[in-house]
Amino acid sequence: MGFDGAPVYLKYEGANPTGTHKDRAAISHVREVLVNGYDTITVGTCGNYGAAIAYYARRAGVKAVIYVPKGYKHSRVSEMKRYGAKVVLVEGPYETAVSLSVEAAKANGWYDANPGSINDHASLDAYSEIAREIVEQLGDAPAAIAIPVGNGTTLVGVYNGFRRMYKAGDTTRIPRIIAASTIHVNQLVYSWLMGSIDPLPVNTYLARETPVNEPLVAIQSLNAKEALMAIYHSEGVAYAYMDDEMVEMSLLLRAVEGVNALPASSSSLLAVRDFLSREQVDGPVVAVITGRWRREKQ
Ligand SMILES: Cc1ncc(COP(=O)(O)O)c(C=O)c1O
CATH class of the missing domain: 3.40.50.1100 (Rossmann fold)
Known part of the structure; x- marks a missing residue:
């Protein structure tokens, strides 16, 4: 899949009862x-x-x-x-x-139950379980983890999970957090790419929603502030992709690994590929993959 033999794991969330994390x-x-x-x-x-x-x-x-x-x-x-x-x-x-x-x-x-609302802790705690399960299976935290982002809630929850385990002495590291999203447009990835660790305002004309990128589009990412801090503190990075790239990666994933995932969530695999081609990595890298892809009747 273009990973040059690097140890890449999928954390597959598509088998959950309604199909996503x-x-x-x-x-x-x-x-x-x-x-x-x-x-x-x-x-x-x-x-x-x-x-x-x-x-x-x-x-x-x-x-x-x-x-x-x-x-x-x-x-x-x-x-x-x-x-x-x-x-x-x-x-x-x-x-x-x-x-x-x-x-x-x-x-x-x-x-x-809205993201960023008074009950956000329930979502964040639930997503931190993703980190715990990864550590349970790999025996330690991975070197890096790529997560598809809309609001950034999943990313923050996963980061919190890893940080808690590291502080408790259960892992030897906190993974580098890689955010992956759509180029059209996601506030937290946009802010990172513009060199800001504070959420920047996004012009609404940049937003172009399609059946492919729609889970990722956010003029306002409701957990942007904490997500940007998580990327920053873990020495992570953020990448943005076009629809065609995400669809192509989903098709490749299905053909090579037999895994069915929403193209939006395959942005995490594109991010892993870019990350591996640019960075030195000393350990496994995980991509969070979610959704079951059925082509919608338009
Ligand atoms: C398939 C898929 N991937 C990624 C995300 C992004 O999750 P979050 O909003 O927690 O960043 C969503 C959110 O709806 C989603 O449905």
Whole structure:
């Protein structure tokens, strides 16, 4: 796959019940809902997270109200409805769906499962498990780990997990954190590429959402600040890719390894390839891969 024999591992999240790592965060939030006696959970989503919340809410007998941008055309909306969620279609981008969901949570006393919100710790803790499982399987932290980013929540959770284990003496290092995303556009990767460790404002005209890059597009990455610090402190890096490159990498992954992953998440493998061609690496490198790729009917 162009890795020149380097030890590259996939952390495959596509086998989770609804197909992505979002299941981890959804389980964690639904558990909080039950412990704290809420009857409704809400989230703004571009698809995968909403499907996961709807699925676990249904299993726990909790109502789910999910805000989705109207422009999104994917089968995950009918999946959310099939799980019994109320879907509210919203004019505007993903960020508008999130802020409407946050406002609705406050107004109605619902549990707020949005990234960057008051309950973010539940997502971050859930994603830190990814780090624990990797260490369990490899026997130590890898030299580097590449993660596809939208809000950066997954990246921050994974970094926190590695940092905690290192501080506890369970690993000999914290891996270099590699963020991978779309060129059209992701705030945290854009900020890094512009040389800033503070999130920079992004012109909305740079955003071009497609069925391929849509999980990664973020004019505002809701965990950008912590994610940029994680990349900086771990001596990591961030890369951005075009749709064609991500699709090509997903096809290659399927052909060579028999692994089916969403093209958006194959950005992590493209990032591993670029990282290995530019950096000296003393140990295994892991790419987090997620999603099950079904071509959508347009
Ligand atoms: C397939 C896929 N990859 C990556 C991400 C990015 O995750 P995060 O928003 O935690 O950065 C998402 C988020 O929805 C996703 O669905």
